Every structure is written in C-alpha cells, then in structure tokens.
Amino acid sequence: MLTLYGIPNCDTVKKARTWLDGAGIAYAFHDYKKQGISRDTLARWCKVVGWETLLNRAGTTFRKLPEEDRTGLDEDKAIALMLAQPSMIKRPALESGEILEVGFKPERYAALFGR
Numbered sequence: 001m002l003t004l005y006g007i008p009n010c011d012t013v014k015k016a017r018t019w020l021d022g023a024g025i026a027y028a029f030h031d032y033k034k035q036g037i038s039r040d041t042l043a044r045w046c047k048v049v050g051w052e053t054l055l056n057r058a059g060t061t062f063r064k065l066p067e068e069d070r071t072g073l074d075e076d077k078a079i080a081l082m083l084a085q086p087s088m089i090k091r092p093a094l095e096s097g098e099i100l101e102v103g104f105k106p107e108r109y110a111a112l113f114g115r
Contacts, residue, residue: 002027006092016104032086051078
C-alpha cells in the first residue's frame with residue numbers, strides 16, 4: 001500500500017496529492033498532526049535517506065527553536081525534535097515497500113511510477 005505522509009495544509013503536500021490524483025494512483029494519506037509518527041518509523045526513514053534529509057531545517061518551526069536545540073544535531077536529537085514537532089519532518093514522505101521518497105518533484109514521481 002502506498003502511503004503519503006504529511007500535513008494537509010502544506011503546499012508541497014497539496015502538489016504531491018494533486019499529482020498522485022491526476023495520475024490515478026491510489027494512496028492512503030497519513031496526517032502527522034492528527035495521527036502522529038512513531039520513533040521506529042523515523043529511525044527507519046533515517047537509515048534510508050539520512051536524518052539530514054528528513055529534518056526540515058528550512059521551515060519556521062525549526063528556525064524558531066532555541067539555539068541550543070538547533071546546534072549539535074545528530075540522528076537521536078533530530079528524531080526527538082521531529083517527534084516533538086512533526087512539522088519539522090520534510091514533507092511529503094511517500095512510502096511503499098522499498099520506496100521512500102522525501103519531498104516532491106514531479107519528475108521524481110513520474111520516474112517512480114513510470115509516467
């Protein structure tokens with residue numbers, strides 16, 4: 001089963017959903033804000049794409065953190081931040097079996113789905 005993880009009001013998530021819908025690709029949507037995310041899932045994703053890719057440092061949530069929370073980052077600290085504030089997870093995350101795509105680029109989705 002294909003699952004798209006994100007936050008419904010995120011513009012990038014909206015673009016990914018529109019692309020998937022337009023391509024006729026069925027997926028389940030997992031809302032981080034309502035459904036949360038597990039430490040195990042984040043740890044697994046970090047092993048695939050790296051915590052540096054998964055942690056959204058460009059967002060306002062991360063930029064508003066106190067300096068001591070933004071420095072000395074490692075995987076454990078990044079996962080703790082993402083668990084506490086799911087909006088710090090780069091969006092969207094698309095997962096199905098061996099596929100884990102973080103972020104949205106139409107050309108990447110087209111390559112993944114042969115479109």
